[in-house]
Amino acid sequence: MRRSRLFRRLMATTLPVALVLGSAGTTAVAEPLRGRSMSSYGLAGGIDAPTAEMLPEGTLGATISWSDYGRRSSMVFQVLPQVTTVLRYSRVDGVREFENEEAITDRSLDVRVQLVEEQGWRPAVAVGLQDFLGTGVYSGEYVVATKTVTPRVRVTAGLGWGVLAGKPRLIDASDEGGTPNADEWFRGSAKPFASVSWQVNDRLDVVAEYSANDHIARYNTGQVFQQGKAPDSNLNLAAFYRFGETYQAGLYTIGGNTFGAQFSIMLNPRQSPYPSGLAKAPAPVRPRPAPAADPDGWSGVWSQDPTAQPAIQTALGDAMAKEGQALESMALSPGRAEVRVNNTRYVSHAEAIGRTARLMTRALPPSVETFVITSTAQGIPTSSVTLRRSDIERLENTEAGQIAAVSALTDAPATAPGLVQTDGIYPRFRWSVRPYLSLGFFSAKDGLTYEGGGQARATYTIAPGLILTGAIRQRAFGNIERRGPAIPGQRGRNYTFDEYRDNPALETTPEGVPRVRSDTRMYSGNNKPTIPELTLAWYAKPAPAVYTRVTAGILERAYGGVSTEVLWKPANSPLALGAEVNHVRKRDFDQLFDFRDYEVTMGHVSAYYEFPQGFTAQLDVGKYLAGDKGATLSVTREFANGWRIGAFATKTDLSAEEFGEGSFDKGVTLSIPLGWATGQPTQDRVSTRLRSLSRDGGAQLNVNGRLYDNVRDSHSAKLYEGWGRFWR
Structure with a gap:
């Protein structure tokens, strides 16, 4: 009509x-x-x-x-x-x-x-x-x-x-x-x-x-x-x-x-079961005594004692550890103190900074007026917040916007004069054993799929920025069975596991596209122990706003190799630019130490921009796992309490026929902090990526520890959106 x-x-x-x-x-x-x-x-x-x-x-x-x-x-x-x-x-x-x-x-x-x-x-x-x-x-x-x-x-x-x-x-x-x-x-x-x-x-x-x-x-x-x-x-x-x-x-x-x-x-992310949380209240700000009550403390003569800084650093580090934070290093002079802090507990970095500032008022001599709190991630400094101690004392019982107005956020240099590393902070070993649950949605043949079991994970931080990580996983139950991809021209039928494993020629579609993700079920349903990750990563900061990463080893369940990345992200800018290059080889389906024949060099350049109301847009342009070239646009919204909900779409030079059902890659991402549901402060999350189909076109490498997600938490947009938690 x-x-x-x-x-x-x-x-x-x-x-x-x-x-x-x-x-x-x-x-x-x-x-x-x-x-x-x-x-x-x-x-x-x-x-x-x-x-x-x-x-x-x-x-x-x-x-x-x-x-x-x-x-x-x-x-x-x-x-x-x-x-x-x-x-x-x-x-x-x-x-x-x-x-x-x-x-x-x-x-x-x-x-x-x-x-x-x-x-x-x-x-x-x-x-x-x-x-x-x-x-x-x-x-x-x-x-x-x-x-x-x-x-x-x-x-x-x-x-x-x-x-x-x-x-x-x-x-x-x-x-x-x-x-x-x-x-x-x-x-x-x-x-x-x-x-x-x-x-x-x-x-x-x-x-x-x-x-x-x-x-x-x-x-x-x-x-x-x-x-x-x-x-x-x-x-x-x-x-x-x-x-x-x-x-x-x-x-x-x-x-x-x-x-x-x-x-x-x-x-609703705005309606937590525990609106005020169940975290222990922070220590109150300790006002300084009158100069007449502590003349040595106010004069700065204490700094001439060589035992003063070690004692202060130990006391402050112990107090911060009880707050779930690691005091990595400290520089102390009569009028200024800088602490470099690794926040391991709080979703909001503003809350970690606020608690650190309160503890500094209790540990530092009265002459120290300037506080510099530098956040670190993966052992590298990401930003510094500078505060006057007198403002902290004066504004403790006011709304957080007032302390934000008198603070200064700057890029943190890789090193600073006078920094002394805290004793025993490196090397550091952490481990955990916990259950895992993997869910699959929107499967045309299987509907809802699930798999659960146990996972042991360990991290050994050798030195600042040098981290060894490994995990081993054992499936206990699930309805996800191992099988090959669909047989072309026979809708509803799949290759068996043995047929696909024993015939490498099947790892390319009839259209000539390498099967980099459409055979993902070959990696599922394994009842024997598997190694989902085993990597050595090196993080560095060659310039105040430039970060680098090199990760080598078993990067994810389907690929191993080397991943390199560089990111430019000023602390006060909503814009970030990055580039990533990876050379990887396909792992064998038992997910241990053997590899198959397929290997590829792929990567992309990226632009990130943070908009008001918690929206972040990311554009990746480059080459994907199957060798196809194109772009991915992602939009994510993050709420002040840490909820992240987003969507993405990828279009490459593969035609709709080469890509297969769905025509192009798209999906939804969801990440919920556990603290929202339990009320306990933790950085642990439950995350998932929902896509209707697992296809080969537009497939990205899954690498843990990418720079942007590590860096942005302590930068302007994310930090000030959560600034209301400074006095929490």
Whole structure:
């Protein structure tokens, strides 16, 4: 159907305006309309049809929904107050895919932008794209408005295209998916949808909905109903029950002839189970005595005693060790003290600096007025915070912004005059034995995969910047079995482990692409001990804002070799530039000390930029593990308490056919500090990278200890975002 000139103009202006308004989260006058229930597609509001509602900013949630029309697992993230994204994995019944299964597995991505916030008589208005990167089973677009009629009743009305209008897009059965279907957005005839939600009480919500979705999938090989039949009517009904602020369960009916159930969990980085934490309170600032009470301390004559600095350094180091910090070295004069500190406990470096400053007031003689606290990472100095002792004494009971205003952040030189290394700090040996759990999501064949066991890990710091690290892992349970990649032309069938291991010719795809990641299951499911990492790393700082790293050994479970890196990152700049070159060889599948034939030299140049509200963008351009060349764009948001949520996309010179299903690499990253959930201060994290498929194009090397992540914690953007913890 041909679009009118008015409609084309509307779409040409609506989408850019949506992006601009959605990104201006801090300029909004009204609060975005908050959703009270989750739809079967994993977004706020509705059942099968959308609303204009949002979630609290930063919310990360998951919804599992089941009915005869589909089984959907969705992960939602409220990127900004007006921008919601959803990554979804679905099994759609009624459509044969392979192995005689009457279902297809579908991965899809949605985005919803609230253009106008509810205020007074004006409803909230949103525009959304549904399944705009998948194969199109759920593909549709909408413009929707939601209005609060009474404090407990909301009404929604909107126009939908695609499946939301009962006009599903034609899907090419051979389509690999993964590319935007922009030429179909807001195309064809539109149909209305509507809903009414009633908040019965603080826990129960009831929703009635009119939807035009007839649950049909149209393939170029034929049209099929997703359940074998269409709904009896366009009316859907649901009831949702909340358990506290985190969990919600729901029952719904679609068209009166199909029933479904769902469960949702919502987490918000801003709402920790232990808002104040369970850490021991820091020692209070100790005011200096009057000059008449300690004339020698104020005059500086103490500095002439050769035993003074060793005694002070030992006392301060012992006190800092109880705070989870290592005093690596110290320079002391009558009026100035510099300490170089390795923070091993606190997610926020500002908290580590604040606790160090308090301890310095208790350990140093009264004549020392200038405190320089230099943070280190991997044995190299990253930044220095300079404070006046009188300001610390004067501002202890004020808000942290005042102490920030009188502090100075500078780049730290590699060495400084008068630094004395703390006795016994090097060499240093640390070890741990703990369980591990690996989860796999969005597998078309296996669904959720998991593997668990035990891991022993040890680190031997030989000297500042010279670190030996090793780990050994033993699997105890799991449903991840060892197998080769899919057999070309036989969808649903894979090479056996022995077939793939014994035939090196299979390690290249028929299109000539080396299998650098698509055979990752060959490294899983090993019931014997494995060595995931064994490296020697050397970190250095040849100039105040320049850092280097050289790592050699077994770098990750699939590759070993040498990785080199250089980073330029001034302490007060949001911009950083880096370069990395790696020469690696593929490991044998037993993950011990043998290697296979494939080796490659790869690397990239990188640019990093830190934006307000905790956003960091990273652009990598270079050569990847399979020898393909291209670029990766990553965007990550980090909250003050350490939560990190991001997304990435990689496009290289491989064609969609060479890359395979998915067309290009993309995924989501998530990292949650354990301290958020336990209340105990720790730098340990639970991290994962979710990607719908493991393909060879755009594959990066996984190396621990990359420079940017080590350096940025004590630099301006990250440090001052967490400055509110200085007095914690």
